[in-house]
């Protein structure tokens with residue numbers, strides 16, 4: 001629906017839900033508290049019902065009954081098998097994606113591996129909107145190598161976006177690696193990954209995308225864009241659950257030359273030969289390190305099936321409608337109450353969360369959680385981050401969220417909360 005026909009009333013939101021072709025997907029998820037509006041942005045996706053059944057079977061049958069034999073009944077291949085499923089959402093042909101470790105550890109492996117593929121180049125390009133762990137990992141790799149690499153950070157004057165031209169001009173013949181978040185964690189800015197990758201390749205640099213906030217919500221075409229390397233977590237829009245293993249992608253034609261900096265036995269050609277010399281397996285599997293977290297890994301699979309059944313194009317279409325409706329309501333209802341938009345207005349440059357900014361954002365968040373049955377999250381200094389999952393967020397949820405924020409402000413409910421944040425915000 002065209003944005004010009006949006007209306008700021010509850011009945012209109014319900015009408016959008018009635019015409020939403022994906023509305024039934026909501027039933028595939030656990031809603032333990034019917035009144036709770038879950039718009040966490042999006043650090044932990046909801047629990048799919050199928051996952052509950054699958055986990056019961058994994059724990060009782062695979063672990064409980066079959067014990068160690070389960071390694072030969074599918075567990076050993078699981079990082080690659082689940083990787084192939086996920087690859088369909090990343091636009092990756094088979095043999096390029098595995099599930100392994102955390103996003104931070106995968107970044108470490110791929111940043112070091114990439115820098116070693118470009119030994120005569122000393123610059124790494126990123127931006128100030130990137131997730132801190134990505135930048136820490138790069139800083140750590142520079143420190144570890146001790147070869148004087150420099151990290152160049154593209155600024156963001158408004159904290160929402162970077163100037164794409166400035167980025168493209170900064171990538172030059174000195175650049176070894178460009179590493180960015182496809183969708184930025186605070187503002188939801190969505191990069192034109194194809195254009196950045198193309199520019200990097202023009203000057204001979206490698207590109208590593210962090211897909212944590214785009215996988216499962218935004219169509220991704222790693223092969224078509226010619227991306228070299230990618231990582232991402234699977235507990236956000238992929239609904240893999242807390243601590244679900246992260247993924248990594250290595251383009252097929254790089255796989256022969258690239259080396260993992262962590263030589264673990266799961267990356268060995270035949271780990272159960274117990275050979276004393278490291279001989280890495282061919283392909284992306286060499287980036288596996290140690291025993292995979294099987295329970296978390298298998299918990300991801302039913303969620304991936306759900307997303308694949310829904311289709312990423314349909315999910316993206318709904319996600320754009322949801323975020324556009326939220327932006328409209330924020331402009332109409334919240335801007336007069338002191339809020340400003342912390343995300344791009346252009347839906348083509350926006351992921352599936354929207355940040356709204358208010359100097360009292362943290363205390364407003366607390367009041368929403370404690371008193372209003374709304375769970376957003378908060379990213380300093382003033383971003384209330386609202387994640388809208390096209391799998392289960394309804395348009396009525398969007399309306400209710402904005403209406404409850406309005407009530408918190410008008411009824412001064414946030415006044416009673418301390419300024420000091422809890423450990424996890």
Ligand SMILES: Cc1ncc(COP(=O)(O)O)c(C=O)c1O
Pocket residue numbers: 043102103104105131133134181185210212213233246
């Ligand atoms: C963009 C991005 N990258 C990396 C991470 C960290 O991932 P992990 O905890 O798996 O290392 C996060 C966590 O929220 C993130 O948002």
